[in-house]
Amino acid sequence: MTEKFDVTLRRIRRLSESTLDFRFDRNDGKLVIFEPGQFFRFVFTDAAGDFERSYSLCNFGEDVSDTSYLDLVISFVDGGRASQYLFNCGKGITATVSGPFGRVLVPETLPRRLFLVATSVGIAPFMPILTALSSALGKLKVEVVLLFGARSRDEFLYQEEVLAIKERYDCFTLVMCYSREVLGDQQPYERSGYVTDQLGSFSPDPDSDKFLLCGNPYMIDDCFGLLRKLGFRAKQVVREKYVFAKETKVKEKKALTKEQKELIVEKMKKYK
Numbered sequence: 001m002t003e004k005f006d007v008t009l010r011r012i013r014r015l016s017e018s019t020l021d022f023r024f025d026r027n028d029g030k031l032v033i034f035e036p037g038q039f040f041r042f043v044f045t046d047a048a049g050d051f052e053r054s055y056s057l058c059n060f061g062e063d064v065s066d067t068s069y070l071d072l073v074i075s076f077v078d079g080g081r082a083s084q085y086l087f088n089c090g091k092g093i094t095a096t097v098s099g100p101f102g103r104v105l106v107p108e109t110l111p112r113r114l115f116l117v118a119t120s121v122g123i124a125p126f127m128p129i130l131t132a133l134s135s136a137l138g139k140l141k142v143e144v145v146l147l148f149g150a151r152s153r154d155e156f157l158y159q160e161e162v163l164a165i166k167e168r169y170d171c172f173t174l175v176m177c178y179s180r181e182v183l184g185d186q187q188p189y190e191r192s193g194y195v196t197d198q199l200g201s202f203s204p205d206p207d208s209d210k211f212l213l214c215g216n217p218y219m220i221d222d223c224f225g226l227l228r229k230l231g232f233r234a235k236q237v238v239r240e241k242y243v244f245a246k247e248t249k250v251k252e253k254k255a256l257t258k259e260q261k262e263l264i265v266e267k268m269k270k271y272k
């Protein structure tokens, strides 16, 4: 069931050079009802008025289902309206939120292998999903593979938490791919390049594997294309593209000059 409620920004933390995490509290103090992996729509108000953006909920940890706050992880987009607003605001700003929405969820029937593939802030829905799966890891016969792409090691978001899961569970595999960094001290789980390049090494099997893909739309199309060639059907590959807001501002009509008007009249004559 979707709800609409108001929130106030209570905490801002820097996770990397290009990424902040934001904690918004519900003004009515009620619990945030969501399934791990879902997103909410936020309506913010800047000097030009109201505008809406979607953000995955990145609430994770033990008390994940018992909180009245929403944690977001947001990367800066040059020239982006929400980026300008959120990366320059202070605590206390408000927003109207609706949700939850989305299909990136823990599958009802767990496959033999569940692949979580993310780039950058696309990790957001996977943090609550990993929290939810933690109780199943080690008990049920499910293997979870996280393929996570970032520009560089500095941009490996939630590194501590993800590495802790890796240390704890043998059935959790991490492959961290850096698109803009070649490391001299590469760890066994680290690679240079794109997550797409790593898919083949797992020999994905449509009979036993399921994929959740989140983040950069190009990465998602590339991975989906590869998986389709391997025989995967659309419903075995759940995709959430972090598509950006379209230009909504209608370009102002410029008044035509005298010369332009005369040129148009000349051209129109030809069609008479």
Ligand SMILES: Cc1cc2nc3c(=O)[nH]c(=O)nc-3n(C[C@H](O)[C@H](O)[C@H](O)COP(=O)(O)OP(=O)(O)OC[C@H]3O[C@@H](n4cnc5c(N)ncnc54)[C@H](O)[C@@H]3O)c2cc1C
Residues within 6 Å of the ligand: 039, 053, 054, 055, 056, 057, 072, 073, 074, 075, 077, 078, 079, 080, 081, 082, 083, 084, 121, 124, 240, 241, 242, 243, 244, 245, 246, 247
């Ligand atoms: C379901 C869903 C969930 C999402 N969850 C998250 C999330 O958890 N965290 C998060 O950070 N974002 C998330 N997004 C994206 C988010 O909604 C915004 O689009 C994003 O924050 C950029 O907004 P903006 O207003 O700053 O930029 P916009 O005003 O939307 O974009 C400004 C301009 O920059 C271009 N542009 C935007 N980004 C890029 C880019 N990376 N490279 C090149 N050009 C670009 C656009 O085409 C546009 O012309 C999600 C999107 C969806 C659909």
